[in-house]
Amino acid sequence: MGPCPLAQNGFDVNIRELARRSGVSTATVSRALNDRAEVSEATRERIRRLASELGYAPNEPARTLVRRRSDTIGLIWDSGQEAQGLHNPFLLGLLSAVRTALSEADYHLMLLTTPAADDPDASYLQAVRRHNLEGVIVLTTPPDDRCLRVLAASDVPCAGIDTAFTGPHTVRVSSDNAAGAEAAVEHLHTLGHRRIATITGPLHLPPAAERLAGYRRACERLGLAVPEEYVVEGDFFLDSGQRAGDRLLALGEPPTAIFAAGDQMAIGAMHAAADLNLSVPRDLAVVGFDDIDAAALVRPSLSTVAQDQRALGEAAVAALRGLLDGPDLTPRSERTVSATPRIVPTRLLVRGSSRPGA
Amino acid sequence: MGPCPLAQNGFDVNIRELARRSGVSTATVSRALNDRAEVSEATRERIRRLASELGYAPNEPARTLVRRRSDTIGLIWDSGQEAQGLHNPFLLGLLSAVRTALSEADYHLMLLTTPAADDPDASYLQAVRRHNLEGVIVLTTPPDDRCLRVLAASDVPCAGIDTAFTGPHTVRVSSDNAAGAEAAVEHLHTLGHRRIATITGPLHLPPAAERLAGYRRACERLGLAVPEEYVVEGDFFLDSGQRAGDRLLALGEPPTAIFAAGDQMAIGAMHAAADLNLSVPRDLAVVGFDDIDAAALVRPSLSTVAQDQRALGEAAVAALRGLLDGPDLTPRSERTVSATPRIVPTRLLVRGSSRPGA
DNA sequence: CGAATTGCCGTAAACGTTTCCGATCGGCCG
């Protein structure tokens, strides 16, 4: 009865229905909708319009069944880790970035659930095979996850952001932790500080180790002494930062500046200073890492090394796409996978806790 | 040969392969793996073990194709909104809760991307039909989204958390904003405060309006006067809170306590107090709403009305499941959809900004 | 003891696509 406004529910309009109504075969309809060359421009346009009028939506499961590819990638993000608040506010930005980058590349996103420990058959690899996922993006590294390890060891393309595992078809993207830490220390140095201490994260985590390395390199380059007591290990949480601050400020020669490998610990150090009636940044300058939301809310606001979530997400999908076999590429078994990690630059945000003028 | 440890890549082991190896038909294999009754316990166990040994993973696209259901629900979460930091830290907890609740109910999760405005065919409804999604969970309400409206008007079951739209197969779950606000005011009242002001969110948003209503109700019940100047509208962000605080504290009879409808605004109000050399909570008590991460990091720590993200997420999937047609239920067209919104209680967290003793 | 019931299983038809293999039809070149 004439063209319908949109998405009429003539219920279940499929490719056969389109073929019937436009007097061609299903093969032609398929070709028309998929922009194949073997259709005349006229019929293609006719079918296109009809499909749009009837609100036709292609059945993706059927497509993946026959094409053997789903245009879908899986997302692994361990909520256990997230509950600990580790990279907490960070994740949301990553997720958002990954999602938009993937949709721009015409991929769909499926959220994978961490497999139950009691079900031996439930694994990430299983889920990938079940849904014909073409690749996986991993957002945080659980301490050591057997499921992740077996996935990384498989032939499933994986891109991990700040992950530790490695495998034949795996690429890691990460912020330039070392350079970020270096920039922070250098910033404090140009402010005139010479006694700069650091509060690290758990050193078995790669980002924590890299940030410490950057700190050391900067100090060495700038000719700053790093007494052993100036390096205190924390756990990324508030309290550990406060305790570390207490300890550092009680030293015989206390530091005049602290670089903390995480914002929460940096804020904890600021609390420690406040408890001693020290003024930040006058008596003690503080720089953190990550740029969590709270960094802009505390007083004084916290200078920090911001990670570029957008860039990280985009780099991850770009890296993953490099691992996928495109329509015309050689199969991935024959391609050399570049194992060099993708490094994303950070940005130093100078705020109140290290403002020169104050 | 013999039993393999796990997930051997005998490449593409499917139901036919299992049938061949175990000497039965594909029908029997399917029945065995799906726990149908018409299989003997012996063969079921045999097939089970074989499947496990070969690392068989059922092809979900094929299953959804023939069963006409995907066991998958879609998740809509507008990242545009998220970029504004509105409910920002909140979302991640919701997402996590929704995911685990859904996976416990054996549903898969697909992240939907906000449709491009220039493509008329791309809509949430289209995506739902393409992937055979059985329902949708909406995490935040974009101001007014045409795509969301057409989705809500369709026959697709929707559960929204803090959403404004409504439809025939739509249910909304939300925190008990009014009761939360009431509890906050009552808490301040028992602390001895009689001049309690409030900073609201944008009043066209349902949560903001409800929190204001709760504030008013509590004041009325407790016999507190609410002069017009005691109600200041903000925008949920830090600066608006600080400006509102400035204005409130400059009044002839300034309030001794402030209830802010959002934590960022509450922190802003604390900044305003600090700028006037007022001590929190001695000179001014402050209570916020949401319990964002920063609430526990600022000094003094911020009392706040915490939303129960876990409960919200679980309520949303519970509500959604009520809308879905289970295997034995009547089709949803004949069921009466209970339109009453699901209300989740909040919890008052008393911290430093309103501590009695301080 | 015959018939009906029950338990277990195989055959085959779907589900909605894509794609290989031809088929038809003009037109072009030799």
Add this chain to the structure above:
DNA sequence: CGGCCGATCGGAAACGTTTACGGCAATTCG
């Protein structure tokens, strides 16, 4: 004018499952 070629299309076989239907034995019941 005949064969060849490119463009355009249709027929039909897949893809991996589920499930209606029917068959065959063993068991039960009248």
